[in-house]
Amino acid sequence: MLPCLTLAGIGWWCWPSQPTPVPPHLVAGTVHAALLTPDEASRLTGMTLTSSSEASKPSPALAADPSSCAIAVGPTTQAVFGKDWTAFLSATYQDAGGLGNYTMTQVVGVYPDREKAGALLRTLTAGLRSCSSAVRTDQDGRGSKWTYRIDGTASNSVSWTATQDGGNGWACYRQAQLKGKSLLQVGICEAGDGRSTVQALTRRVAAEVRG
Template sequence: MLPCLLLAGVGWWFWPSQPAPVPLHLVAGTVHAALLTPDEASRLTGMTLTSGPRSGEPAPALAADPSRCRVAVGPTTQAVFGKDWTAFLSATYQDAGGLGDYTVTQAVGVYSDSEKASAVLRTLTAGIGSCPSAVRTDQDGRTSPWTYRVDDTTVNGVAWTAVQDGGNGWACYRRAQLKGTSLVQVGICEAGDGRPTVQTLTERIAAGVGE
């Protein structure tokens, strides 16, 4: 399925192999952030999910046309989270069939103070808002056209939808939320409406993030 091969987040197969598994819990000083396990995510989404790539740092920014859309095409990359974090953790899960028909991406960036975390959210919100459409180039050189729509903004968060042009309904529903010195981000990619589930997952993860 073409849409499954062109996810709007950091792709399932584009992540570098890890020399050792990155744990689902990160600790930076007194800050503790926990991502959902595959079993927890399965219960909340109603899908049977299996564990995929994890990373202890954001992936490099992806190429975009126009170039101002680097944030929109790579919301979990360095284009958003930068390099000034004190701790970072991300994990991607997919449907048990291994086809990528349904994927869940979680990411948490921890910063030295709340203003730096807020600046990351502002970068994300502005980047999405300034990019109604773009051609995304993945790390292996494959390109795909996407359109972007901001669904909701608050002082502490933003929700948006990325739709693959000509993807037969394939879309990625994403939400980011500030919690103290941390920025939580969750995305669900599917050929359906993942907005309610993304909100549930984001709130669940944010509730477990330290101030």
């Protein structure tokens, strides 16, 4: 049960039985964003990762108790990325064993202008600040309790940790960053400390975002 619960705590779905390859690039007009491939992510993380799932639009907002924590429990959903994007791509990778002991996600949403993307980053930051803990119910009706802590903020970024109660050290480390007209987000879930890896991944993804 742990893999699905842990993925649920950050708004990721359990992987399909036959994952499809992740498109290597996202293009919206003159804006070009590239996500790391599983091979590139494996080299950077030191883990052997395989493609798990992908999405060309944000999933619906998730149920949270209290309801004011909808952003914290579903940071990759419409609760954050909304519906006004001009292009969107998310990809989730998992450990090669398929046990869900290590998962990584990358998300890029491209918007009409920097002001719109910046407003979403502010919404995300405010939502995290207002939620210290919550019960998240995934789309299959499974619930899990998580605590949330902001690790750092800047004018163009926010980083935070979501820790599963009773999860034997399982936590999800995430960072969101504004780059031009794009809002990107990277996260790692593991029973360890993924902060430095998430920072490195965010720099790599941000370096490829154009516009």
